[in-house]
Amino acid sequence: MVRRRGSGSIRFARAGALAAAFAASFAIGNIAVALRPQAATPPLVVYLEDGPWVPMSAEIDGIRYLGLIDLIRQFGLPYTDATATGVLTVRGPGGILTLEREGPTVTLDGNAIEANLPILYTGGDAGGDAVGRWLVPVEFIPATLGPLAGVPITMFARRIIAGNIETTPLEMAAGRADGVTRVTIRLERSSTVRVERDPDGGRVTLNIDRAPLVPQLEELDYRDDEVRSVAFDDSDGRSRIVIETTPQVASVRLVPGNENRTFVVELVPAAAPLEAVLAAPAPAFPADVIERVTLDAIRVLVLDPGHGGLDSGTRAQGVLEKELTLVLARRLRATIEERLGTSVILTRQVDGPLAAEDRAAIANQSRADLMLSLHVGYSHDPTESGGTVFVMQSPARGPSPPPPGAGFIPWYDAYRSSGVASRLFAETLRDALAQGIPEWPFAVRQAPLAVLASATMPSVMVELGNANNPDDLTRLSGPAFQNRVIDAIVEAIRGARPPGPEGG
Amino acid sequence: MRIALGGMALAAVVSLLYFVDVAQRLRTAGSQDEQPGFAEADPPLYEPTDPPRRVRMFFPARSNDLLLRTRDMTIFDSPSPESRARQILEHLLEGAGDPLLFGRLPDGTRINHIFISADGIAYVDFNSALAENHPGGALPEQATVYAIVNSLAYNLPEIERVKILVGGIEKETLAGHTLLILPIEPDLAVSDMGPGEAI
Secondary structure, eight states: OOOOEETTEEOOOOOSHHHHHTOSOEEEEEOOOOOBOOOSSSOOEEEETTEEEOOOEEEETTEEEEEHHHHHHHTTOOEEEETTTTEEEEEETTEEEEEETTTTEEEETTEEOOOOEEEEEOTTOGGGSGGGTEEEETTHIIIIIHHHHTOOEEEETTEEEESSOOOEEEEEEEEEETTEEEEEEEESSOOOEEEEEOTTSSEEEEEESOOOEEESOSEEOOOOSSEEEEEEEOTTSOEEEEEEEOTTEEEEEEEEETTTTEEEEEEEESOOTHHHHTTSOOOOOOGGGOOOOOTTSOOEEEEEEOOBTTBOOSEETTEEHHHHHHHHHHHHHHHHHHHHOOEEEESOSSSOOOOHHHHHHHHHHTTOSEEEEEEEEOOSSTTOOOEEEEEEOOSSOOSOOOOTTOSOOOGGGGGGGGHHHHHHHHHHHHHHHHHHOTTSOEEEEEEOBHHHHTOSSOEEEEEEEETTSHHHHHHHHSHHHHHHHHHHHHHHHHHOOOOOOOOO | OHHHHHHHHHHHHHHHHHHHHHHHHHHHHHHHHHSGGGSOOOOOSSOTTSOEEEEEEEEEBSSSSSOEEEEEEEEEOOSOHHHHHHHHHHHHHHOOSOTTTBOOOOTTOOEEEEEEOTTSEEEEEEOTHHHHTOOOOHHHHHHHHHHHHHHHHHHOTTOSEEEEEETTEEOSBSSSSBBOSSOBOOOGGGBTTSOSSOO
């Protein structure tokens, strides 16, 4: 080891692996400055193994400084701060760090560290005690303090992870369909999310019981009639997503899924006129069938009420398919959630237009285990009745489907990844319907259906009855028959299992 | 002098009447030009010398159990594949007759344009009645689409797939179910030439 002093700096020449970790070095300057709680955004958060810590800081010439004594204490390192001589000595597994006020030098194990980052000596004015005597820039932590303390340091934007702490990536997305805004959050690990709504209704906060999270984006570039902003916030070390909302939002609904790794927040506007129709009592069911599904069952189901808006679907005697499917879907959702504990997301909650590919997109974004599209049929023969369960059939032979795990799947080929599971569920559903409604024939068919083409999960469409068969229509419009349909579908979902990897 | 003045006045009245009449006739002729009956006639779909040819037509069946029923009909073998395609589609729009066996394409449906690309895709543009007057239901919609696709692709070797347009534009579906974004290949399995249920 060689130590050579010259014109205020000493060349660092220590050999060994540790040296590389101290590559950045610091010069000391004397200044009078005060540390404050971080008012500037975004605040720096240090995640230690004991928990998060938000240090006070001072901003000087565009550089953010932290109190070194504070840092040393948080890292649990013994130190000596000799005010008379102006020498700070810190000991750690990585060596002995010495800062001399008058040097100005920073040495490690007696070897000077070449200066290219400033360290400030305030003489104790800052922070009211010794905490603010020495100020170091944020980079001091990964460059010097971490190696000194023998603690691995990782920095994610304004987050410093000190120690072997598990981080969890976070993705956020937002979209609007059929008058409902959905904010989807995806966490790589199971978490608990609690929704809070400010009394004035202007803000929805999703508190996440996991930290540190590493967000892909700090804030979504998204605005609509209901949402002003969606941003991640962990400025106090606790993870939350803050959704600033407009007065349009009437209610907020949280739908967990994917083993509590995906959460969909539905921001629903003021009640639609159909709400009155839906006030019909939910179907009765025996108490002994109430049970929570096990983890190998369907956890997130997307129900798609067919048609909507100008597209009324088929119609007869003043009854529109779009209204019938919405009533059925909403009643079905209530029953499934109550009996099975499955999270249910509706692609539309009111009467509005929604493209088929948007329906599939909602299911894909929600990471649903299953999508079920509800329709009412029609036949040129008004005496025909019954129902059909459809699975997707390609409109063209086309090229071979991509192999499983391929990074890119053409949009209209997405269904191929779960074709076998879709067919299995279609048969399960047909059997359940045939058993629950034995007077109706049910068949499984293939068709090139737009709503199924782009779904990345098992997906089927069911058509119930024929609208132009007066008997079918009367039955479908009544709650008693609807209950039988709902019971049969619930039983099919109870018996369904999410798919494993498929060969396409 | 009086006679001369009277003669001039008479000539003026006659001229005016003649002018009014001519103007009226011009107006009448103009409005008649706008009537369809006086529009320039479409070129004939076939020449008298074109030989007749049997084609197998796929009509929507009345029952959903069997989506399409076939029936043989005659077209004239025009050298233009677009003309043959149009003759086939005209048969389809006329219907097969027997309402106990056959359904119909939506009322008021007309063909706007047909174009067959070199790679075997027939682009068929219908008026909006095809979608607006469709009664709905996934199976009748599938029958409508495949009646068009099968009838064209089965009989015309120039056509392998059919892309249906409505009112000159691409639609995601016809009536909320069948995907129209991709050109569609024929499927004989939904007709009485194949099994009724695909699975």
